[in-house]
Amino acid sequence: MISIRPLATKDFPQVVTFAIEGMHFDRYFQNPLALRAFGYYFVEHEYANATQALGAYEDGRLVGVLFASETAAPKPHATWPRRLLVASYQRLMHVFAGQGTPAYDAANADMLAAFTAKKAADGEISLLATDPMLQGRGIGSQLLAAFARTAKGKRYFLYTDSDCVYQFYDHRGFIREQTRQIELTLGAKQFPLTCMLYSQIF
Structure with a gap:
């Protein structure tokens, strides 16, 4: 039987593994150190901004995770040590990824601006x-x-993209609000990607 409860931080290594495998980060990073570092950067960054961090547990083992951030709510995990850790991971990512990830961030920012120009949002499901x-x-x-x-x-x-199982959201009543086509440049490689923004009223 699966129970849903607040995520235990001791389970972060498993969350990183879920993110790496579920979002196919290994497509972009061939270096195992870079891959794991990016996974930790992503998870720590989203956790620092989350107002809710839920874990799905089966027999005491983590089997799923959801992070969400409500715009008007305080962020209990955004402590200065965690923000310092995220900044350290971010500097490391610039070494491995060069200028590749800003294209992804810019596409998401553009989609969000277009979306919020028409609809108000109370928050984001970030993982x-x-x-x-x-x-x-x-x-x-x-x-x-x-x-x-x-x-x-x-x-x-x-936010999601064509490297993730975005069809999950199509089948659960989410609305695909925006899409953008980008080329993600990491090192000497380029990766075409479709970025998407979904929304739902719960």
């Missing part, structure tokens, strides 16, 4: 990831259901 070995068990849906009980009547948006 939804599950154990890749347990896909099809409904873990992501259970995390969303638990989150929905605290976000009733509020509109949340999320």
Whole structure:
């Protein structure tokens, strides 16, 4: 049986693994150190900005995670040591990734500006990831259901892209609000990517 409860920080290594595998970060980073560092940067950054961090547990083992940030709510995890850690990871990423990731960030910022010009958003779902070995068990849906009980009547948006399982959101009533085509440049390689912004009122 799966239970949903606040994420324990001791489970961060597993969250990083879920993010790396679920979002296919290994497509961009061949160096194992760079891959793991980027995974930790991503997870620590999103956790620092989260107002909710939910874990799905089965027999005490983490099997899924959801981070969300409500715009008007305080960020309890945004301590100065964590922000310092995120900044350190960010500097390391510039060494490995060069100027590649700003194209992704710029596309997301452009989509958000176009979206919020038409609709108001109460917050963002910044991470939804599950154990890749347990896909099809409904873990992501259970995390969303638990989150929905605290976000009733509020509109949340999320970013995803063509390297992720974006169809999950199509099948669960999310609206694809915006798309952008980019080329992500990492080192000497270029990766075409479709960036997407979805939203839903819970």
